[in-house]
Amino acid sequence: MKPTAEAQLQFLQHIQRLFEEGGFVATYKYALLMSLAELAVEAGETYEELPLPLIAIAEKFAEVYWPQTVPYISGAADTLPAVLSQNLGKQASVINGLAELRAQGASTIGQAKQLASWPQVVRKIAATVSDMPVQHLQHLGGALVPFLYDYPHPRGAVVLKPGVAFMLRTFHPLIQQLSRAGWVRHVRENQRNADVIGHADELESFMFGAPRNTLDDVARLLSRLQSRKCFYCGHTITGPADVDHFIPWSKYPRDLAHNFVLAHPACNQQKSDMLAAERHLDHWLERNGREGDTLTGELPAFLADVSCSIRVAHWAYQQGVVTGAAGWVMKAQTEHITDRCVQAINACLR
Ligand SMILES: [Zn+2]
Known part of the structure; x- marks a missing residue:
């Protein structure tokens, strides 16, 4: 039977109380609400x-947290890139589990799901979810108010009460908004993140992947700087051109001015989510040494700090060395990323 208007109102009041009266020592509860609603x-x-x-809830958790397992790099001065702390105490174990998958070479959640260790990581997340947020989510003002599901729950599953799934669907946009806002606030106010965030300019878009900025201005500028030649193959671009993220978007989903290069759509596609090979890296470091100030001056809409981009590259290539990643050379040709890449970047950071 469809929940009555009165039941729906009461549900919303409980949701509201959950945000106001629930204790949030970690961001798990936000992730749990978002996951249940989805x-x-x-x-x-x-x-x-x-x-x-x-297990299904744990997989949602993994998807929600995945973008937040790379270091956050703020545009603010006096900040240090780091993975955001999701807990007032030591880092949330879900983040550590997902970081292991990244260390094994997964850039996207799709790739993570292909790894042999994925089921084990998800089982661990499921145990954490059951112990922590599922147990504590419905504590309102110190008392258990089981309006979503009964706790303890039957083995292996959380059972939403009759009508709850309907109301989570109905109020999904509201619940997502409240959860995101609460989550951002939690991360921002966590003292452990003070040195990472500085002023929290793009924090929400980093955490939840807002639409990517328009790249038209970038294409115009790069076309001029590169004399309309492809950054990778060096041939003239006669048709449409792609703005490529030199450090792939899948590895680092932020628009950094100095990370853009102009390329043939075909070259861009072949490079795909790979790091570029050493020769391209040398070219990129040299380009940023030469044109760094121009990019900073002409792309004010983007995070424009050349040393910040180089630090991101350092992180990405160092990971590439550790995981034995392939670096894209041209067409289908690749070579291993070696420590020489990291050394070249180090030379620019000095
Ligand atoms: Zn090309």
Whole structure:
């Protein structure tokens, strides 16, 4: 039976209390609410109770946290890039589990799911989810108010009460907004992040992947700087050109002015999510040494700090060495990323 208007109002009041009265020592509760709401949407409309396997909730968790497992690099002076702290105490274990998958070479969550260790990481996340946020989410003002599901829950699944899935679907946009806002506030106010964030300019778009900035101005500028030649193959670009993220977007999803290069769409596509080979890296470091100030001056809409971009490159190539990543040379040709790349970057950081 469809929940009455009164039941829906009461549900919203509980949600509101959850944000006001729930204790948030970590960001897990926000992730849990977002995950429950998304799973309710994906389940299709039902007024009945809805069992959600802990493994499915854990996979949602992994997706939600994935973009936040790379270092956040602020545009503010006197900040140091680091992975954001998701807990008032030591780093949230979910982040550490996902970081292991990144260390094994996964750049995207899709690649992470292909790794042999994925099921094990998800099982660990499921155990954490059951112990921590599932247990504590419904503590409002110190008392357990089980309005979403009963706790303890049956083995292996959280069972949404009748009508709850329907209301999570109905109020999904509201719940997402409240969760995101609360989450951003939590991360921003966490003292452990003070040296990382500085003023929190692009924090929300970093955490949740807002639409990418328009790249038209970048294309015009790079076309001039590169004399309309492809950054990678050096041939003239006659047709449309692509603005490529030199350090791939999948590895570092932020628009840094000095990370842009202009390339043939074909070259860009072949490079795909790979790091560029050593010869391209040398070219990029040289370009930024020569044109760094021009890029900073003419691309004010983007985070424009050349040493920041070089620090990101250092992080990415160092990871590449550790994971034995392939560097893209041209067409289908690749070579291993070696420590020489890291040394070349180090020379520019000095
Ligand atoms: Zn090309």
